[in-house]
Amino acid sequence: MFKTVLLFTLCFSFSLAKHEHYDGYVVYKITVSDKQQAERVYALENELLFDVWSYAAPSIPGLVLVPGPMRERFQTEVGNIGAQYELQVDNVKEVVELEEKLLTTAASRSKKRPGRLSFDKIHRYAEVNSFLDDLAEKYDTVTVVSAGKSFEGRDIRYLKISTTNFQDTNKPVIMLQSLLHAREWVTLPVTLYAIEKLVIDITDRDLVDNIDWIILPIANPDGYEFSHEHIRFWRKTRSTGHTITNLCVGVDLNRNFDYNFGRWSSDIACSEAYHGKGPFSEPESQAVRNIVLEHLNRMELYFDVHSYGSIILYGFGDGILPPNGLTLNLVGVKMAQAIDAVKWPSKPNYLVGNLGLTFSNVSGTAMDYVQGIGVPLSYIHEMPAHNNENNSLTGTLVDPNYIEQAGYETWEGINVGARWVLQNARRNKH
Ligand SMILES: [Zn+2]
Structure with missing residues (x-):
């Protein structure tokens, strides 16, 4: 009897345990009226080690995840700053x-x-891997490469798509990447959809013939699997050794790159924006760096997909524009317009802007690093937030009805960016 009860209790708690972590957590929508307020709110969120889902900027409300017992304190302090808060979840x-x-x-x-x-589910690491292997077996244009192992030993696998096996050095290279942040599940269909268009459907023959593509669907495999198995909003890697007790695990990969490293990120291991022990301390950021360095002389466009915010961001995170800032803005706007033309009417139009000027200053992003070492067009692409019919899903949560649309609409933007590269690549200017 005791055994039966125990077993029942264990099963019951196991099925409940998965999302128990979030019981009592709330999400606030924060509205700020100027940049100073935005910075003070962000500093407060960092100090309290909150999980910031999106930065509040003067024209864009932000969302932050707050543990239940911290609600009152947070409300009081946000009120003192003069910003507005509203319970979202x-x-x-x-x-x-x-x-x-x-x-x-x-x-x-x-x-x-x-x-x-299929585009009606969010595929796991193993499913994506076998899909990539199948493609490499079936299609001459495809090669699967491992960029190295993650902290927990998973291969960080990417696809090379080329009609000339990357041997034609006149071709520009474009790199697409998703899931640098583990919980941003809806970014995966974006890279998978691009793979389908470039390898199976070949809807745009010129883009396949004249460009070498690198597509990295799961840049943070450990964190991604952990977000499925255990903690839904896990964002970082799963590396340990940051604190003596290993109480706090993982590094925010998009603060771990060597551009302004450590200036506007956190050195506290428990923070969601923890930048790690040093630039490129994580094998996952090393893997991305190594891919970019290998193809640096030919890479024209780097497109790092995140969720969420309906915004296309370019460098630099300190608010200083790269010398080709106007071009970055121009191509960003062209991509945004192409997406807006086919997006769901319920989603907002895309914004385009400099990362540091649009939000707070940010350091150590992959986008900034790639821009800084000489890739002409480097973007963070923030997918729309997801609100299902009764508005209960929000932030990075995925509405299954949107999965295929996410791939389709973003491909329209990538397509326009790729065409711009074809017409304007550096090689054409020599
Ligand atoms: Zn992200």
């Missing part, structure tokens, strides 16, 4: 459970697409 556990239910239901009705991955 009153129990985060419930919305995470809702997302899981919606995704599970959608997946149970999923139709097989022979030779392809």
Whole structure:
């Protein structure tokens, strides 16, 4: 009897345990009226080690995840700053459970697409890996490469797509990347959709013939798997050794690159914006760096997909524009317009801007590093936030109905960026 009860209790707590972490957590929407307020709110969120889902900027409200017991203190201090707060989600556990239910239901009705991955679910690391292997076996244009191992030993795998096996040094290289931040699940269909268009459908023959593509779908595999298995909003890597007790795990990869390293990130291991022990301390950021360095003389466009905010950002995170700032803005606007033309009417139009000027100053991003070492066009692409019909899903949570659309609409933007590269690549100017 005791055994039965114990077993029942264990099973019951196991099924509940997954999202129990978020019981009582709330999400606040923060509205600021000027940049100074934005900076003070961000400093407060950092000091309290909160998980900032999106920065509040004068024209863009931000979202922040707050543990229940911290609510009153946070409200008082935000009030003292003069910013506005509004409760967006009153129990985060419930919305995470809702997302899981919606995704599970959608997946149970999923139709097989022979030779392809479906766009009604968020595929796991192993599924993506076998898809990449299948493509490499079937298509001459495709090679699968490992850029090294993650902290936990997973291969960081990317696809090279080329009609000339990367041997034609006159071709520009474009790199697409998703899931540098583990929880940003909806970025995965963006790179998978691009792969499908470039390898299987070949809807744009000129883009396949004249460009060498590098596509890295899961840049942070350890964090990604952890976000599926344990903590939904896990953002960082899973590396240890940052504190004596290993109480706080992981590094924010998008603060770990060597550009202004450490200036506007956190040196506290428990922070969501912890930058790590030094630039490129993480094998995952080393992997991205090594890919870019290998193709630096030919890489024209680097496109790092994140979630969320409906915004295309370019360097630098300190608010200083690169010498080609106007071009970065121009191409960013062209990509944004192409997405806006096919986006769901319920989603806002894309904004385009400099990272540091649009939000607070940020340091150590992959985008800044890649721009800084000489790739002409380097972007952070923030996908739209997800709000399902009754508005209960928000932030990085995924509405299964949006998965295919996420891939489709973003591809329209990537397509325009690639065409701009074809017409204006550095080689054409010599
Ligand atoms: Zn991100």
